[in-house]
Amino acid sequence: MTVSHYDLVIIGGGIVGLTLANRLANANLQIAVLDQQNLQPTPLIEAYDVRVSALSWGSQVLFQNLAIWPDIEAMRLSPYTKMYVWDASTDAHIEFNAREMAETNLGHIIENKVIHQALLQKLTHSSQVHLINTALEEINIEPDRVEVKLTNGNMLTTKLLVGADGINSKVRELAGIAVDYQAYGHTAIVATVRCEKAHQQTAWQCFLPEGILAFLPLTDLHTCSIVWSCDTSVAERLLKLDESAFAIALEDIFAKHLGKIELLSKRLSFPLAMRHARHYVVPRIALVGDAAHTLHPLAGQGLNLGLADADKLAQVIIETNQRQRDIGWLVNLRAYERWRKKENLSMILAMQGFKNLFGSSLPPLVWLRGQALRLINKTPSLKHFFVRRANLQQRTSDHG
Secondary structure, eight states, X not given: OOXXXXXXXXXXXXHXXXXXXXXXXXXXXXXXXXXXXXOSOXXXXXXXXXXXXXXXXXXXXXXXXXXXXXXXXXXXXXXXXEEEEEETTTXXXXXXXXXXXXXXXXXXXXXXXXXXXXHHHHHTTOSSEEEEOOOEEEEEEETTEEEEEETTSOEEEEEEEEEOOOTTOHHHHHTTOOEEEEEEEEEEEEEEEEESSOOTTEEEEEEETTEEEEEEEOSSTTEEEEEEEEEHHHHHHHHHSOHHHHHHHHHHHHHHHHOSXXXXXXXXXXEEEEEEESOSEETTEEEOGGGTEEOOGGGOOHHHHHHHHHHHHHHHHHHHHHTTOOTTOHHHHHHHHHHHHHHHHHHHHHHHHHHHHHHOOOHHHHHHHHHHHHHHHHOHHHHHHHXXXXXXXXXXXXXX
């Protein structure tokens, strides 16, 4: 058994964990990123990744500051300039247009693998970040360090252990951090489709009695990524359909906007639930991204919240290290929790409210949401408010 010491160990080499590592790559800290999946860059294949994310302006600024955005642009990304949202029960709708807000776009739809590759490529040039293909087995928290036992038999010690290891976070479990949990009763189906009509760089979203269906524009003008979040019983029925029948089900809802639909990929599905860690930090442990919180994807904000976590935790670590204080002390980590927990909880509750409002078939609520959509669509100031709120962060990013 070998024992190695790092100032910081990040468990999880996904987008949020790698963003944190990039953010700290020049902070005079020795960092290890652990993941049992391959952490070496691989060539981008032609087929689109089924999993995509809607990146906000704030997330774009973060990647620009990390000099990662040019690498993303060199691969694939799709700006969207309009959003068209409607309620199938009332035919009320809202249309957002970047031009009306003096912006070039409302955000970007980017494949998760593109973001991941760009982050990995940048880290291959870092002498301070070490990528290790192994998994966490046990931890032992001491007053001055965390001892991290690995599945390969080796051990690491570190001042601070960060859990960026997703919804079933082992770091969170081993640290004994409780989670508030609520199943949404929805399952999300994701796939890539080809549309007869061009998507016009528009993000389309329809609220249905049994869920929400979104078409997100990709680089090819006739190709979209779909996210269909619906009652689990409905999802099970949809997943049993063959490709042709599933495409017809999509057409029934979107045909007047996008015409005939062809399925280009396999369908993936996953259950949806709210999770919120009661603590983001405990002595020598911090949680970021899905390890700390998950929410309904109806507004596409999950990854943006996780990236904001990584940004703010990095800022706290950098400032603490510059003051020559211990980055693992709880008193120094509290600022991160104060910054992020309130913001994340606010978004979780907002998404819960939207889901309840648009998922209800009660006539008064159906009438109310129809009136609300019509009012917002006629009021430019309200449109501006919702777009700015959805983008979460300011156009600048304070790196401390």
